[in-house]
Amino acid sequence: MALVVHDTLTRSEREFVPRDPGKVSIYVCGVTPYNYCHIGNARPYLVWDVIRRYLSYKGYSVRYVQNFTDVDDKIIKRANEEGISALEVADRYIKEYFYDMDALGIKRADVYPRVTDHIPDIVAMVEKLIETGNAYVLDGDVYYSVESFPEYGKLSGRSLEDLKAGARVEVDARKHHPMDFVLWKASKEGEPAWDSPWGPGRPGWHIECSVMSLKYLGPGFDFHGGGSDLVFPHHENEIAQSEAATGTAFARYWVHNGFINMGGEKMAKSVGNVTRVRDIVKEYPGPALRYYMLSTHYRSPIDFNMEDMPAAQRGWERLRNLEENLDRALAGQETAMPQDLSSNAREFLSKLAEYRSAFEVAMDSDFNTAQASGVLFDLARDLNSYLAAGNITGERAAVLAKGRDLFLSLGEVLGLTGVDEGGQDRVMVDGLVRLVAELRQEARARKDYATADRVRDRLAELGIVLEDTSAGPRWRYN
RNA sequence: GGUGCGGUGGCGAAGUGGCUAACGCCGUGGUCUGCAAAACCAUUAUGCGCCGGUUCAAAUCCGGCCCGCACCUCCA
Structure with a gap:
């Protein structure tokens, strides 16, 4: 079955064919670490986390590169405000970035190149662009000449004429064309600077991604992604730089995610309506x-509303409960598939195959995670029914184990199962709860339900949900 | 001004020509339970912004209108 991807460049759905058979190369524009991540910042990394998980699931060997823009005006500003170096600001917020990504269960990229580690590469590419006549020097600055690249505007679907007409910025009159953008910026007093053939300075914003993506993935790599606001000018400019320098197509597929709004308005630090990742994960899993x-x-787009979080939590808990129930039911069970299967068992197994294929159809349709999660819930309902339908032994255990494997493998793609919730304290807390549960069982045996209820209620207040089942008490942590 | 996206049940959200319009949450009734919880079953849009049109058949295609949003500047 073919994976189909919506490509921003062609504005169409295209079948995915990798540059190298069996391998996928991905470059996603990373953050400028000068502040904590809000959920709008986090969306692309979550989206790409799922995409790369799915590509791995499909058997591709995935190489995923995501940069850090660790030198830039905002970082310098922040550093000056706090009286520390730009490097210290970047290091600090990169750490915070990982803290937030971990909370969301986002796996690490294979490489996290930083701009400041690639200055010689950047200088080399700027020199190359000057050589090829695509760039010019102006008082220590170097500009890219958009008119030198006939296809400029192909990603965002704009012409130079449109862009000129819609320009909302004061244009630097020295530039050859109003849309020319800076590749190398001469440094001002007190700014971080590196030596270059044009004097001390630092890279412009767009050049880093061209340099680092080409360095780690090579020309014509498979996916280039980021938020939809990066289409213009950032990605447009990356194409112009890279294709002018290499003479070949830059990236094969351009994938852009929609924005997160807040109260119908774009979530942005400038609007002041941001919700940080950590603001949410301290209250919800x-x-x-x-x-x-x-x-x-x-x-x-997602119009984020904190009031929708409880519903999301309940939904996820449904999956987590099932995962736990499956673990319990299958613990210590012999799950080797017997030779002869009953017709019920065969029917269930074929249903499992249908769920797998429905999930893949959804994900193959431009990574339709909404539909795919629907399939996961359908599967969950069937597994819950199966679990409730009788004792899990013999053939039933073997079949259920297959169901569990499927559930976990699909859940893993979305990152909704196999979540390690416990810290090291969990072991001790678990021991304490086991003790309390035993005492409560004794109370119940005496028909002292007042005590039993009090224990359960008090535990619930602490976020520990105790349940009585035919197999004895069990509990989970909310 | 230019470019693009969207309006589906109480809420969130799939579905882009044809089965009963997925799925999650909430509500209601039931099964199970000492009571609960979890889970399961049943139930909740004769209708998919509005008006026309095409078609045997449209939420899905076409035209018009209304509303919301984003990008064109740093921005995920």
Whole structure:
């Protein structure tokens, strides 16, 4: 079955064919670490986390590169405000970035190149662009000449004429064309600077991604992604630089995610309506936020509302409860598939195959995580029914184990199962709860239900949900 | 001004020509339970912004209108 991807460049759905058979190369524009991540910042990384998980699931060997823009005006400003170096600001917020990504269960990229580690590469590419006549020097600055690249505007679907007409910025009259953008910026007093053939300075914003993506993935790599606001000018400029320098196509597929709004307005620090990732994960489980964001297709905007989080949490808990119940039911069970299967068992197994294929159809349709999660819930309902239908032994255990494997393998793609919720304290807390549960069982045996209820209620207040089942008490942590 | 996206049940959200309009949450009734919880079953849009049109058949295609949003500047 073919994976189909919506490509911003062609504005169409295209079948995915990798540059190198069996391998996928991905470059996603990373953050400028000068502040904590809000959920709008986090969306692309969540989206790409799922995309790369799915590509791995499909058997591709994935190489995923995501940069850090660790020198830039905002970082310098922040450094000056706090009286520390730009490097210290970047290091600090990179650490915070990982803290937030971990809370969301986002796996690490293979490489996190930083701009400041690639200055010689950047200088080399700027020199190359000057050589090829695509760039010019102006008082220590170097500009890219958009008129030198006939296809300029092909990604964002704009012509130079449109852009000139719509320009909302004061144009530097020295530039050859109003849309020319800076490749190398001469440094001002007190700014971080590196030596270059044009004097001390630092890279412009767009050049880093061209340099680092080409360095780590080579020309014509498979996916280039980021938020939809990066289409213009950032990605447009990356194409112009890279294709002018290499003479070949830059990236094969351009994938852009929609924005997160807040009260109908774009979430942005400048608007002041941001909700940080950590503001949410201190109140709700990380996977709940994950599920919340994945229940909308990645290209659609999400109007974030904190009041929708409880519903997302409940939804995710449904999956988590099932995962726990399956673990319990199958613990210590012999799950080797017997030779002869009953017709019930065969029927259930074929149903499992249908769920797998429905999930793949959804994900193959431009990574439709909303539909895919629907399939996961359908599967969950069947597994719950199966679990409730009788004792899990013999053939039933073997069949259920297959169901569990499927559930976990699909859940893993979305990152909604296999979540490690416990810290090291969990072991001790678990021991304490086991003790309390035993005492409560004794109370119940005496028909002292007042005590039994009090224990359960008090535990519930602490976020520990105790349940009585035919197999004895069990509990989970909310 | 230019470019693009969207309006589906109480809420969130899939579905882009044809089965009963997925799925999650909430509500209601039931099963199970000492009571609960979890889970399961049943139930909740004769209708998919509005008006026309095409078609045997449209939420899905076409035209018009209304409303919301984003990008064109740093921005995920």
